[in-house]
Amino acid sequence: MAFEVFVLGTGGMMPLPGRALTSVLVRREGELFLFDCGEGTQVSLKKLNLRWKKISVILISHTHADHVTGIPGMLMLTSQVDRTEPLYIIGPPKIKEYVEANRSILDMYINYKIVVKEVVAAGEVFAGNGYRITAFPLRHSKLCIGYSLEEESRPGVFFPDKAGEKGIPRGPLWSRLQAGESITLENGRTVSPGEVMGPKRQGAKLSFVTDTLPVPEIPRYAAGSDLFICEGMFAEELAQSALEKKHLTATQAASLAKQAGVKRLALIHYSPRYTDRDLKGLLKEARAVFSETYLTHDLQSMWIPNP
Amino acid sequence: MAFEVFVLGTGGMMPLPGRALTSVLVRREGELFLFDCGEGTQVSLKKLNLRWKKISVILISHTHADHVTGIPGMLMLTSQVDRTEPLYIIGPPKIKEYVEANRSILDMYINYKIVVKEVVAAGEVFAGNGYRITAFPLRHSKLCIGYSLEEESRPGVFFPDKAGEKGIPRGPLWSRLQAGESITLENGRTVSPGEVMGPKRQGAKLSFVTDTLPVPEIPRYAAGSDLFICEGMFAEELAQSALEKKHLTATQAASLAKQAGVKRLALIHYSPRYTDRDLKGLLKEARAVFSETYLTHDLQSMWIPNP
Numbered sequence: 001m002a003f004e005v006f007v008l009g010t011g012g013m014m015p016l017p018g019r020a021l022t023s024v025l026v027r028r029e030g031e032l033f034l035f036d037c038g039e040g041t042q043v044s045l046k047k048l049n050l051r052w053k054k055i056s057v058i059l060i061s062h063t064h065a066d067h068v069t070g071i072p073g074m075l076m077l078t079s080q081v082d083r084t085e086p087l088y089i090i091g092p093p094k095i096k097e098y099v100e101a102n103r104s105i106l107d108m109y110i111n112y113k114i115v116v117k118e119v120v121a122a123g124e125v126f127a128g129n130g131y132r133i134t135a136f137p138l139r140h141s142k143l144c145i146g147y148s149l150e151e152e153s154r155p156g157v158f159f160p161d162k163a164g165e166k167g168i169p170r171g172p173l174w175s176r177l178q179a180g181e182s183i184t185l186e187n188g189r190t191v192s193p194g195e196v197m198g199p200k201r202q203g204a205k206l207s208f209v210t211d212t213l214p215v216p217e218i219p220r221y222a223a224g225s226d227l228f229i230c231e232g233m234f235a236e237e238l239a240q241s242a243l244e245k246k247h248l249t250a251t252q253a254a255s256l257a258k259q260a261g262v263k264r265l266a267l268i269h270y271s272p273r274y275t276d277r278d279l280k281g282l283l284k285e286a287r288a289v290f291s292e293t294y295l296t297h298d299l300q301s302m303w304i305p306n307p
Numbered sequence: 308m309a310f311e312v313f314v315l316g317t318g319g320m321m322p323l324p325g326r327a328l329t330s331v332l333v334r335r336e337g338e339l340f341l342f343d344c345g346e347g348t349q350v351s352l353k354k355l356n357l358r359w360k361k362i363s364v365i366l367i368s369h370t371h372a373d374h375v376t377g378i379p380g381m382l383m384l385t386s387q388v389d390r391t392e393p394l395y396i397i398g399p400p401k402i403k404e405y406v407e408a409n410r411s412i413l414d415m416y417i418n419y420k421i422v423v424k425e426v427v428a429a430g431e432v433f434a435g436n437g438y439r440i441t442a443f444p445l446r447h448s449k450l451c452i453g454y455s456l457e458e459e460s461r462p463g464v465f466f467p468d469k470a471g472e473k474g475i476p477r478g479p480l481w482s483r484l485q486a487g488e489s490i491t492l493e494n495g496r497t498v499s500p501g502e503v504m505g506p507k508r509q510g511a512k513l514s515f516v517t518d519t520l521p522v523p524e525i526p527r528y529a530a531g532s533d534l535f536i537c538e539g540m541f542a543e544e545l546a547q548s549a550l551e552k553k554h555l556t557a558t559q560a561a562s563l564a565k566q567a568g569v570k571r572l573a574l575i576h577y578s579p580r581y582t583d584r585d586l587k588g589l590l591k592e593a594r595a596v597f598s599e600t601y602l603t604h605d606l607q608s609m610w611i612p613n614p
Binding site: 014015016017039040043046047063064065066069070072073076077093094097098101102105106107108141142207 | 321378414
């Protein structure tokens with residue numbers, strides 16, 4: 001599969017017993033990506049009992065307490081394993097100040113390199129082996145960022161049968177075709193890769209959006225996501241309150257999902273006022289707008305297959 | 308009773324599922340005192356389901372992450388109730404910088420006054436209605452403080468029978484005796500308060516000590532505590548490791564309890580290496596030195612009666 005997604009917490013504003021603060025861990029080919037890190041994230045991580053080793057990148061939406069105060073604990077936990085690779089922390093301006101102030105005041109023991117990158121413009125903020133991460137602006141009571149984690153597309157499937165039919169001998173010519181090159185056979189005929197290979201394989205895409213009003217950047221950047229994890233903090237009856245506090249209702253999240261043409265919407269960052277039973281009401285409202293909407297719950301895992 | 312003690316967490320260094328970081332809440336006549344506040348303390352507080360309202364004072368032993376990173380969340384939680392009284396935070400130098408840096412970087416919404424007092428010398432650091440809090444120096448890898456919460460002694464019990472026998476009429480003369488004054492009756496006889504009242508009633512005393520080597524200040528300041536809550540991080544077989552990391556073994560805690568002549572020792576701040584079953588071994592070692600030793604566990608409550 002492309003991504004394994006582990007929901008570390010689904011709560012907004014304050015943690016509740018059984019509902020940790022919003023945080024999502026994504027595993028892709030052995031690399032780990034953490035989206036937001038509020039108080040208690042390290043406990044959820046331990047509850048999952050993953051044989052986790054190294055988070056490559058921590059992505060922070062904004063520097064409100066409920067999205068960042070788990071960082072010091074996570075940095076210390078990470079010091080329990082040996083690592084040579086740096087840990088990247090990506091977030092809005094102030095995230096560097098937050099990490100450095102806490103590191104210094106708390107005299108934290110860190111046995112690896114931390115690289116903090118502040119996002120100053122929309123676009124690619126990180127790239128690794130076969131994937132890239134894009135940031136886009138949200139609109140909250142303080143600077144807030146949405147993220148997409150996207151795999152690069154890969155060459156199409158190679159069909160040995162078709163190559164055989166065209167009299168192309170197994171060997172270096174196959175490799176050149178697989179690498180996207182046209183070849184010329186001894187009989188003078190030219191064969192292009194498209195004649196022996198399927199169409200390019202699209203990579204999977206996941207987007208993470210929380211603490212925002214609905215803004216056009218969300219459907220633009222989250223377009224075509226296989227999984228769109230999005231705040232659905234309030235029911236429609238509190239739409240006015242959501243507007244004032246600059247949060248999304250579940251229905252607004254569904255509407256953004258529809259505009260973005262995503263495959264699936266996973267709601268997260270629930271107001272502490274709602275019990276798990278109440279959330280079924282939010283889900284119903286959202287599904288009326290976008291049927292492929294689901295509720296996340298703490299410690300859930302989701303598999304995102306290659307498209 | 309004098310104090311109700313609620314154990315919010317018993318873990319040292321890192322929180323585990325089922326073992327939150329070391330934190331103790333004490334209730335006395337409607338006032339609340341919180342000793343240390345690591346990541347997740349607000350969740351334990353909610354699990355207790357106290358009809359808690361207002362913490363008067365947060366006392367911090369030292370500014371390592373596992374003892375303070377719950378403060379931002381606690382300050383925000385406290386903003387959920389109306390209060391006019393300030394919240395006091397008492398701790399070692401750097402605690403002010405910690406609170407202020409986090410408040411400012413995280414743009415925390417706080418609807419009450421916070422007063423941070425940095426402890427610079429041993430002695431009384433806070434006093435309220437009928438109690439006082441004393442700080443004393445510990446020895447850890449960074450500046451660390453122990454605390455005693457002590458009730459003032461109160462006048463002894465007044466015996467109406469004895470007053471009657473001496474022919475003292477109920478009324479203003481009784482009040483003067485109860486206030487500690489001697490009176491002269493019409494027959495010229497003088498009566499002192501001691502003739503109609505029991506001895507002064509001692510207040511209760513609780514001490515909280517964690518993250519330290521054994522130092523003589525501990526038994527000196529914790530002397531006579533009704534409850535001595537003390538770190539017992541390691542078993543004796545790791546005494547060398549405890550020494551290097553500047554922590555106490557359970558046996559050392561027991562020895563300090565014995566020297567201090569406390570009524571009861573409650574061990575806390577267990578190394579994450581120990582399971583709950585392992586802790587029975589630590590308890591056994593400690594009880595060989597001081598029989599009135601007990602293990603604390605998460606969400607436990609203890610009542611400390613008036614002596």
